[in-house]
Amino acid sequence: MHLSSVREVKASLSGSGEAGSGLDVDAITPFGLPSRRKADVQRIQPSVALGVAPGKELGDYRLAVRVQHPNLLRSSYVRRAVEVARGEADVRLIGHLVKRDTSYQERHRPIEPGISVGHFRITAGTIGCCVERGRKTFILSNNHVLADENAGKPGDDILQPGGADGGRRPRDVIAALARSVRLDARGSNTMDCALAELKPNVEFDVVPFGMRRHLQSEPVAPDAGVRVEKVGRTTGHTRGRVTAFEVDDVVVRYDFGNARFDGQVEIAGGQAPFSAGGDSGSLIFTTGDRRPYALLFAGSDIGGPTGTGVTYANPIGPILDRLKVGLLA
Amino acid sequence: MKGSDAVNGVGIARQGAGYAVKLNLVRPANTDAVPSRVDGVPVKVEVVGQIEKRSRKAAVK
Numbered sequence: 001m002h003l004s005s006v007r008e009v010k011a012s013l014s015g016s017g018e019a020g021s022g023l024d025v026d027a028i029t030p031f032g033l034p035s036r037r038k039a040d041v042q043r044i045q046p047s048v049a050l051g052v053a054p055g056k057e058l059g060d061y062r063l064a065v066r067v068q069h070p071n072l073l074r075s076s077y078v079r080r081a082v083e084v085a086r087g088e089a090d091v092r093l094i095g096h097l098v099k100r101d102t103s104y105q106e107r108h109r110p111i112e113p114g115i116s117v118g119h120f121r122i123t124a125g126t127i128g129c130c131v132e133r134g135r136k137t138f139i140l141s142n143n144h145v146l147a148d149e150n151a152g153k154p155g156d157d158i159l160q161p162g163g164a165d166g167g168r169r170p171r172d173v174i175a176a177l178a179r180s181v182r183l184d185a186r187g188s189n190t191m192d193c194a195l196a197e198l199k200p201n202v203e204f205d206v207v208p209f210g211m212r213r214h215l216q217s218e219p220v221a222p223d224a225g226v227r228v229e230k231v232g233r234t235t236g237h238t239r240g241r242v243t244a245f246e247v248d249d250v251v252v253r254y255d256f257g258n259a260r261f262d263g264q265v266e267i268a269g270g271q272a273p274f275s276a277g278g279d280s281g282s283l284i285f286t287t288g289d290r291r292p293y294a295l296l297f298a299g300s301d302i303g304g305p306t307g308t309g310v311t312y313a314n315p316i317g318p319i320l321d322r323l324k325v326g327l328l329a
Numbered sequence: 330m331k332g333s334d335a336v337n338g339v340g341i342a343r344q345g346a347g348y349a350v351k352l353n354l355v356r357p358a359n360t361d362a363v364p365s366r367v368d369g370v371p372v373k374v375e376v377v378g379q380i381e382k383r384s385r386k387a388a389v390k
Binding site for chain 2: 058123124142144145192224248249252253254264266276277296297298300301304
């Protein structure tokens with residue numbers, strides 16, 4: 001369908017006055033309400049959102065129908081939306097949306113894996129984990145988070161939270177850039193990683209933010225189908241499944257241009273994306289035995305079993321070997 | 330499709346109790362030349378779009 005046609009369909013449905021268009025508590029009642037005092041029920045209830053979704057090829061579009069309550073999937077409104085769009089509708093149950101938890105983006109002392117961090121010139125990424133070499137303690141994240149895509153120099157200030165989250169020098173300096181693995185714009189890359197040495201007065205906790213149980217310290221080798229989790233600055237604690245491993249020829253867009261990666265891990269979330277911008281540097285660990293798995297660094301907004309995009313990560317074992325550090329768990 | 334700018338990754342995926350080759354594409358493309366199996370191993374094709382670092386300025390809120 002042409003974009004203009006989708007917009008016309010959307011406009012005709014939005015002005016219908018039926019469930020889904022400016023739905024309030026009276027309109028949603030037939031589909032079920034929680035049992036509580038009416039005065040305590042939110043006037044605006046989860047309903048049906050309309051938008052534009054990509055079609056089967058470039059320039060082709062469909063009506064996006066995003067349903068926030070399972071009972072509404074069978075409603076006359078959704079049926080009519082599909083009819084009006086002549087079947088060219090992308091109907092998905094997205095559930096009840098809640099405001100995003102911003103606590104991962106705040107200033108925390110002691111610092112913990114999973115919270116906002118960044119080189120003083122960048123926006124923000126995520127602290128992956130704490131690592132050690134000898135008596136020195138470092139935080140591990142991406143080159144593009146801690147080393148500003150090769151532009152950072154040893155000793156540069158690292159902020160928690162990152163600059164996009166209000167981090168400022170000298171107040172929020174927690175570490176100094178120590179080492180990064182250079183991103184190669186011409187050849188093949190296998191990792192996007194860097195270390196920053198913690199300042200002596202900065203306390204740290206090795207358990208990811210918001211979690212109670214410790215991780216294990218021994219990494220596990222990649223395989224497909226593995227269930228994994230991460231804690232990140234933007235999307236918080238999310239779960240997903242490894243959809244591919246040993247992925248070669250992955251082209252990733254950076255500010256300096258494209259870079260090619262080999263040997264990567266691909267992960268998809270469920271109904272929600274596994275990651276978003278700002279989650280770079282998150283440590284991905286296995287569900288259940290909680291073993292370190294990979295370092296998150298890139299992703300897309302489409303693809304994956306539920307169409308919510310795929311996330312790419314570097315296997316963590318080779319990173320620890322290359323940087324000659326041990327993971328603190 | 331080696332060398333095609335539509336290809337954005339070739340890896341290994343699970344399929345049933347075994348494995349498959351997974352061919353990732355930036356955008357929908359003609360995959361008629363892609364065999365459904367290579368040496369008996371199934372080939373899965375998926376459009377994953379453009380891949381970007383996960384701290385891109387525009388994406389950080």
